[in-house]
Amino acid sequence: MSGRLQYKSALVTGAGSGIGMEASILFAQEGASILLADINLVAIEKVAALISSRSPNVKAIALKTDVSKEADIRAAVDKAVAEFGRLDIMFNNAGIMHPEDDNALNTEERIWDLTMQINVKGVWWGCKYAILAMRNNATDESKGLHVGGSIINTASFVGTMGAATPQIAYTSSKGAVLAMTRELAMVHAREGVRVNSISPGPLKTPLLMEFLNTPEKKERRMTHLPMGRFGEAVEIAKAALFLATDESSYMTGTDLKVDGGLTSAYVTALGEPVLPPPTSLAA
Numbered sequence: 018m019s020g021r022l023q024y025k026s027a028l029v030t031g032a033g034s035g036i037g038m039e040a041s042i043l044f045a046q047e048g049a050s051i052l053l054a055d056i057n058l059v060a061i062e063k064v065a066a067l068i069s070s071r072s073p074n075v076k077a078i079a080l081k082t083d084v085s086k087e088a089d090i091r092a093a094v095d096k097a098v099a100e101f102g103r104l105d106i107m108f109n110n111a112g113i114m115h116p117e118d119d120n121a122l123n124t125e126e127r128i129w130d131l132t133m134q135i136n137v138k139g140v141w142w143g144c145k146y147a148i149l150a151m152r153n154n155a156t157d158e159s160k161g162l163h164v165g166g167s168i169i170n171t172a173s174f175v176g177t178m179g180a181a182t183p184q185i186a187y188t189s190s191k192g193a194v195l196a197m198t199r200e201l202a203m204v205h206a207r208e209g210v211r212v213n214s215i216s217p218g219p220l221k222t223p224l225l226m227e228f229l230n231t232p233e234k235k236e237r238r239m240t241h242l243p244m245g246r247f248g249e250a251v252e253i254a255k256a257a258l259f260l261a262t263d264e265s266s267y268m269t270g271t272d273l274k275v276d277g278g279l280t281s282a283y284v285t286a287l288g289e290p291v292l293p294p295p296t297s298l299a300a
């Protein structure tokens with residue numbers, strides 16, 4: 018077996034659905050052992066079973082993890098190191114968009130606090146314990162293994178763009194992820210630890226589709242999407258794979274925008290897209 022992540026080990030948070038699920042399947046296809054971390058144990062057990070059936074040569078372990086709890090993240094990193102001997106890739110991807118998140122006037126403090134606890138503190142702790150583990154990674158050039166590793170944080174286009182369909186807590190949390198990623202990248206740049214973020218555009222995943230639960234709400238966004246469609250989680254997973262491998266060895270502190278052109282848009286084209294979206298790796 019060979020692959021772009023052969024001999025490496027990865028921890029993916031929010032691995033039970035959407036981006037995290039697609040990334041876990043893809044990383045495993047490329048040879049990585051995977052620790053699947055999610056608050057939804059049933060979901061990650063299913064993903065682990067799918068990976069084991071498709072990629073029997075890699076280990077896939079599901080561990081119930083609430084990223085809003087520091088002890089849970091620490092336990093997940095410890096488990097990955099205990100099972101796989103090292104941690105090369107940390108994908109801090111779990112996040113929420115609360116249905117009661119609204120503008121600055123209407124949003125309740127508990128919604129703000131919950132969002133920050135998961136989307137910001139969860140990423141901070143994920144980075145903290147990953148960096149500590151990555152410092153201990155042994156170097157073996159014959160296997161392409163080295164000290165340090167790659168940390169990837171899922172931000173969002175709303176971290177850099179304004180929306181008149183407000184979610185004040187979510188937007189603020191993603192701005193924090195962008196800022197945190199840049200600073201961590203600078204602090205750890207000479208330790209072999211790279212820290213990058215991905216800013217997905219709006220995706221057809223449960224997180225957004227449950228929020229945009231009427232045709233009007235979907236259409237309000239669609240006008241602004243240059244490609245005339247929402248993104249697919251697998252398209253973000255492929256960008257995460259690039260950041261996870263040493264193919265991106267000179268990238269740190271970067272925000273990789275995978276948004277179908279959204280952040281370059283002023284007036285978008287008319288008509289239906291000629292290309293179909295890619296299909297899920299779970300299909």
Ligand SMILES: NC(=O)c1ccc[n+]([C@@H]2O[C@H](COP(=O)([O-])OP(=O)(O)OC[C@H]3O[C@@H](n4cnc5c(N)ncnc54)[C@H](O)[C@@H]3O)[C@@H](O)[C@H]2O)c1
Nearest residue numbers: 031033034035036056083084111112173219220222224225
């Ligand atoms: N869907 C989009 O349009 C979009 C756009 C930009 C950024 N994002 C970001 O992408 C990331 C993944 O989102 P997705 O679209 O794949 O969502 P999703 O809802 O499909 O998956 C999120 C996963 O995170 C898990 N999760 C939620 N709270 C958790 C917690 N406290 N601890 C551990 N796991 C938890 C859920 O159980 C779920 O499996 C999020 O950070 C989200 O903010 C999504």
